Amino acid sequence: MTKMLKIDKTVSDGTRDFLRFLLESKKVQSVAVLTREGTSGEVGCSLISNPEKMAEAVPFCPVMPYNAGEYLSSLTSKGPFDGPVAVVLRPCEQRAFVELVKRQQGSLDNIIIISSICPGVYPLKTFVHENEDKLLKDYWSVVADGKLPEGIRDTCSCCENFVPAEADIVIPIAGEKDTGKGCKLFAKTEKGAELLKEMDGKIQESELETKGTEAIRQLRQKNEEKMLANLEKKLSGLDGLVEMFSTCIGCHGCRSVCPICYCRLCEFDSSRSEYEVQKYESELYKKGGVRIPPGTIAFQIGRMIHIGLSCVSCGMCSDVCPADIPVANIFRKVGKAVQDVFEYIPGKDPEDSIPVTTFEEDELRSVED
Secondary structure, three states: OEEEEEEOOOHHHHHHHHHHHHHHOOOOOEEEEEEEEOOOOEEEEEEEOOHHHHHHEOOOOOEOOOOHHHHHHHHHOOOOOOOOEEEEEOHHHHHHHHHHHHOOOOOOOOEEEEEEEOOOOEOHHHHHHOOHHHHHHHHHHHHHEOOOOOOOOHHHHOOOOOOOOOOOEEEEOOOOEOOOOOEEEEEOOHHHHHHHOOOOOOEEEEOOOOHHHHHHHHHHHHHHHHHHHHHHHHOOHHHHHHHHOOOOOOOOHHHHHOOOOOOOOOHHHOHHHOOOHHHHHHHHHHHOOOOOOOOHHHHHHHHHHHHHHHOOOOOHHHHHOOOOOOHHHHHHHHHHHHHHHHOOOOOOOOOOOOHHHOOOOOOOHHHHO
16 A cells, blocks of 8 residues: 545646645755647646746646656766756656666756656657647547557557656556546655645555556557567568668667667767778679668667667657657567566666676576577
8 A cells, every 4th residue: 555645636737736836835946847838839848947837737748759768867967956856757768767877877866756657658740740639638538448548659558667666756547547537646755755745635545556557557468469479470580670670761860869879979870880982882892782871780780789678668769760660669579588588677676787787697597598
């Protein structure tokens, strides 16, 4: 049982009230949350210190313009915030941030994490090009019935880690009925419990996960099994991988939006990876032809090697791919295989060591056999 405060408002309105309370009571100096920006109403992440600006917040709008874990990493890479800052993160964003902190790319100090049992988000193309009002109405109607919205990102529909691991406050949405009538705030840490004490309302003991949560988990597991099975048919060895990435145009957009790819200069963007005239001539002489742009398969395999163990399956890579390659699904397949070997869920626990930084003599015995 966990301490819970219920606000008799919608999930979004209740969360806004809580964030406004944190600012007005000086519990935090600022809040990082999704907002609608300017007259266009575009959704982006903002850092807010004025409680009145909280009216612009859309904390659970079903779109992820970028992985906010990367955004937090950039803000804290040179040191922690001076005072407490509340951040509203989806579980995959939280895990990405924790994974970056393990790599000394950010700091968890002075950060209060507010997360949700996440229903998922729509692909960026869907959210931008379809009727947004209808999309949001359908989304929240389905969520309020405790079901999984259709048309969300593949990675969301297959995500088993949709319950936050280490958040201070968790707000159940996926699998929770009547989200349009009540907002439940669960304190998962002592820090979270302290924040709820002065809010209006009665604190009670309750279970965070329900039968609805488990039903969503089972549905997502089935979706993942189906997705991996379909992918298995297409990825038959190296030839299948080459075929899958045959339309890659080498834009490196997937690397740019990946929260785990934090290098300021990627090897594949350096001069050492550039093809000079002599190299093209050499390839033409040896093979009779050269693909343009070159090196796209090497780039994708290189990324798999570098981040497979720490991929949090946020889906940003597929969202920005102009060639519509299911990059996120492929990386989920590869990442899951590697992560299962080490029994490692990236970003789940800040205390878990990244497997490549440790060595146990018998840890890969099962692979060897």
